[in-house]
Amino acid sequence: MPVRFDEYVEQADSLEWTPKPESNARTILSFLFEHPETGFTPSEIATATGIPEGSVGPTLGRLREFDLVRHEEPYWAIGDDDRIAAYEATLQSLATLDDQYGDEGWGTVDRREYEVDEDAVAEWRERRREAETDEE
Structure with missing residues (x-):
C-alpha cells in the first residue's frame, strides 16, 4: 500500500527509540x-540472549545511534538515558499487572488512552538536537 513518504519517515523517526516487544533491540x-x-x-550478548551473533552487532549500532547503549571497544553497556529506565519500568509494571490480573483488569480499558504523545516526543527530540548543536 503506498504511503506519504514524508509522513512515514517522520513517524518512523519518532518511534524508533521504542523497540517493539520480542525484537532483538528489546531483548538486548x-x-x-x-x-x-x-x-x-x-x-x-549473543550467548546470553540467544540472538544470532551476526544480528547483535548491527542492532547495537542502531541502539547506539539513539544513545540507548554505551560502547567502549570491545564492550557494550546500557546507556545512561532516563528514557531507558522509564521505558523498562513501564514494561515491567505492565507485565506484572498482566500476570496478576490478565484481561480481568484491562478488559474494559481503552489502551489507546495510554499511547505515547508523539508531538511531545518530537518536541523533546528537537530540543535535544538543538542542545547538541549548541554544544558544538
Missing part, C-alpha cells in the same frame, strides 16, 4: 538493563 536492551554496571562483548 532488557538484558543490558538487568546488568547496568557491566559491559559485554557482542559474543557474550
Whole structure:
C-alpha cells in the first residue's frame, strides 16, 4: 500500500527509540538493563540472549545511534538515558499487572488512552538536537 513518504519517515523517526516487544533491540536492551554496571562483548550478548551473533552487532549500532547503549571497544553497556529506565519500568509494571490480573483488569480499558504523545516526543527530540548543536 503506498504511503506519504514524508509522513512515514517522520513517524518512523519518532518511534524508533521504542523497540517493539520480542525484537532483538528489546531483548538486548532488557538484558543490558538487568546488568547496568557491566559491559559485554557482542559474543557474550549473543550467548546470553540467544540472538544470532551476526544480528547483535548491527542492532547495537542502531541502539547506539539513539544513545540507548554505551560502547567502549570491545564492550557494550546500557546507556545512561532516563528514557531507558522509564521505558523498562513501564514494561515491567505492565507485565506484572498482566500476570496478576490478565484481561480481568484491562478488559474494559481503552489502551489507546495510554499511547505515547508523539508531538511531545518530537518536541523533546528537537530540543535535544538543538542542545547538541549548541554544544558544538
